[in-house]
Amino acid sequence: MLIAAALIAAFILVACDPPTEFPEPLNDAACWELVGEPIPFPPPSPFDPVSFWEWDGESETATYYSYGCGEEPVLTIAASSPDAGFSSADVADTQGGEEVCSHNVYIYNRICDVPEEPVTFACNVSDGSLNAYHCGRPVAIYAGSLEVWGIDPATGKGELAFELSDAQIAEVGIPDAEPALIAEGINPFTQAAIHVFRLPTGEFQLNTWYVGGKPYAVKWAEGDTFATNLLW
Numbered sequence: 001m002l003i004a005a006a007l008i009a010a011f012i013l014v015a016c017d018p019p020t021e022f023p024e025p026l027n028d029a030a031c032w033e034l035v036g037e038p039i040p041f042p043p044p045s046p047f048d049p050v051s052f053w054e055w056d057g058e059s060e061t062a063t064y065y066s067y068g069c070g071e072e073p074v075l076t077i078a079a080s081s082p083d084a085g086f087s088s089a090d091v092a093d094t095q096g097g098e099e100v101c102s103h104n105v106y107i108y109n110r111i112c113d114v115p116e117e118p119v120t121f122a123c124n125v126s127d128g129s130l131n132a133y134h135c136g137r138p139v140a141i142y143a144g145s146l147e148v149w150g151i152d153p154a155t156g157k158g159e160l161a162f163e164l165s166d167a168q169i170a171e172v173g174i175p176d177a178e179p180a181l182i183a184e185g186i187n188p189f190t191q192a193a194i195h196v197f198r199l200p201t202g203e204f205q206l207n208t209w210y211v212g213g214k215p216y217a218v219k220w221a222e223g224d225t226f227a228t229n230l231l232w
Contacts, residue, residue: 018106019064023053031112032062038104047101062108069101130220130227138187138210139194141227143220146204148194150187153211161185161194174202205230 022032049069055062123135129149130141140149140158145165149158162185172182179197182204187194192209199205205219206227220227 017066017068019051019053019066022108023055023057023062025057025115026110026112028112031110032108033111035061035107035109038066038106040102040104049101051103058114060110062110064106064108065103066106067101067103069099130224131218131229133226134218134229136210138190138192138208138216139206141206141218141220143222143224146183146196148183148185148196148206150189150194152189154189159188161187164196169198172198174198175200179205 018034018038021027022029026032047067047069049067051064051066051068053062053064124133126132127140128142130143131137131139136153138151138153139161140151141147142149145163146169147163148161150161151158162183164183169182172180175198177200179199181195182198183196185194186192187208190209190211192211194206194208197205197207199219201221203219203221205217207215207217209215217230218227219230
């Protein structure tokens, strides 16, 4: 009598896979390097089959918790005997089938820099001035050999009020204790006074006024792209 036996085992797990998306602001697999192998951990109780990241947005490492549930191993036993006159379906037996849950922990090193928040302004006339982002500004300030242009509040057009060369700025130097007045002029459209000071920190500060007397003041350092508004 010929007897043939077959043992077939199958295990189905529906989750616990590596991440396909990474945490913001570095949602890029090229920015993360897996450290070692995934670490299996007993599932928590009660079990919540939700995968998630733990990362504070700055640290050098991040942790991914990959949770999942699936069917336990299924063992199918089949026996057949052609001479006995019955088929394998008559004696087939399936064991198991209950749901099992587990999770792995993945540790990643961050290998990219966290990008800085982009600088956005409500207004930017894109004219290369230090205060290009100030809507309604009374003056436009250009660095280098310092130029200050008065702005016509009615049309937005500018006219040079005064300029200061690098040599003149170097001659004044950096004051020891109190701000030093290094240039002054008049807005040709509003007749408002304009004063430029050198501060003991080495920074520059400009003070002037809008039409109606509201003060306007900004400061900047050599090499700055944008001035910091003090009174606007």
